[in-house]
Amino acid sequence: MANLAELVAAAAAPDRDAALAQGRADELRRLALGAGVDVVGIAPASRWDDFVPPGARPYDILPGAKSVVVVGVRGPSAGAWLSPDHRLIEMNGYDFANDRVIHLVADHIEHEYGYQAIQAPGLPVGGHQPAFSMMLAAVLAGLGTRSFAANIVLNPQYGLLYYSACLTTLELPADPMLAQDVCPHPMCVQVYKAGGRTPCQAACPSDDGGCLHGTIGPDNRIASTYYDRERCVSRAMNFGINSFQKAMEQIANEDDAERRRMMIHSDFFTRSASAIAFYKESVAQCFECMRVCPIGRAERKLK
Ligand code: SF4
Ligand code: SF4
Structure with a gap:
């Protein structure tokens, strides 16, 4: 006992x-x-x-x-x-x-x-x-x-x-998931109600060559989203492993020696090779939808 x-x-x-x-x-x-x-x-x-x-x-x-x-x-x-x-x-x-x-x-x-x-x-x-x-x-x-x-x-x-x-495998006390949606910001809801698009959707509209579309419901929350990932990738992630592979294939298949030389020395191939060599793949080159987003903007206001 x-x-x-x-x-x-x-x-x-x-x-x-x-x-x-x-x-x-x-x-x-x-x-x-x-x-x-x-x-x-x-x-x-x-x-x-x-x-x-x-x-x-x-x-x-x-x-x-x-x-x-x-x-x-x-x-x-x-x-x-x-x-x-x-x-x-x-x-x-x-x-x-x-x-x-x-x-x-x-x-x-x-x-x-x-x-x-x-x-x-x-x-x-x-x-x-x-x-x-x-x-x-x-x-x-x-x-x-x-x-x-x-x-x-x-x-x-x-x-x-x-x-x-x-x-x-360590058990740790958990943080709660956020109770409130960060997006859409109240200002974006107003912009959407006035013009049918949030600021990010207006910056990159899927029906005008861009990638984004979506709707806000009566509760002012996201009701539906559309994101054209393939189109976005072609704009936002152009230099790195994928572009190196793509360029290599084109260069290897190019019969014209002068054209092949131009391709090898092009800005595109130089940047792709540089990304591989320094293992510094350019992971993002387009921030236009985030540039207009009000979330986090206060943190960027410095002297
Ligand atoms: S990163 Fe650029 S291309 Fe992709 S959704 Fe945002 S604005 Fe559009
Ligand atoms: S601009 Fe930012 S907060 Fe506003 S709808 Fe787009 S992602 Fe959401």
Whole structure:
């Protein structure tokens, strides 16, 4: 039979475990924020069950996964948003702060707490289909909601962010998902009611050569969205692995030696080769739908 001290200790154990888990969550948050990301959110792995089929859940990548830590970081600087030359807002990756910091988070969990951790795969392995959706991870970790603009997940404070995630067998207290949609902003609802388009839809209208369309319901929430991803990719992601492969095929099939020489020395091929060589693929070259978005604009107002 257990003595009184053992009974008291057993009763206090859940509180101790909860306090330990909370302390670790706080420590991971401090670590990530201190290393340069703007936001951190934590979701239980079970949240994916309602949104993705078996094969795309955290447990399918890391057996026994209990939690997903998601970090987000701003892309273009405030100054880049302001430049009158819109080409200068181009973003290069894959060594964003979110990717660097998520490695720190994974290492900390393994080395300090003794639980398994893995950086969620961020690169597409089949066309444009990633093995793990960072957008869904951001939503499930309470960091944002999807928008009319290319389905981009908007954070209520910063707007557009770049996300990375760490899957772990460590059980951590979860953050709630956002109760309120970030998009459409009230100003966008007014613009839509007056002219039938939100600002982002007007910047890139699907019926006039662009990619976006959508409707707002009587409750002022998103009722339907349309996003022409293929058209967007052809404008927003032109330089990198895909463009290198495309150009190589064209060059290899070109019989005319002079034309082949021109293709090899063209700006297009030079930039594509540069993106490969420095592993700095240009991941985004068009921000026009985000440029007109009011979410996060206050954060870009600097001296
Ligand atoms: S990124 Fe550019 S092309 Fe793509 S939806 Fe936004 S404005 Fe349109
Ligand atoms: S401009 Fe921004 S907030 Fe407004 S509808 Fe488009 S994505 Fe949503």
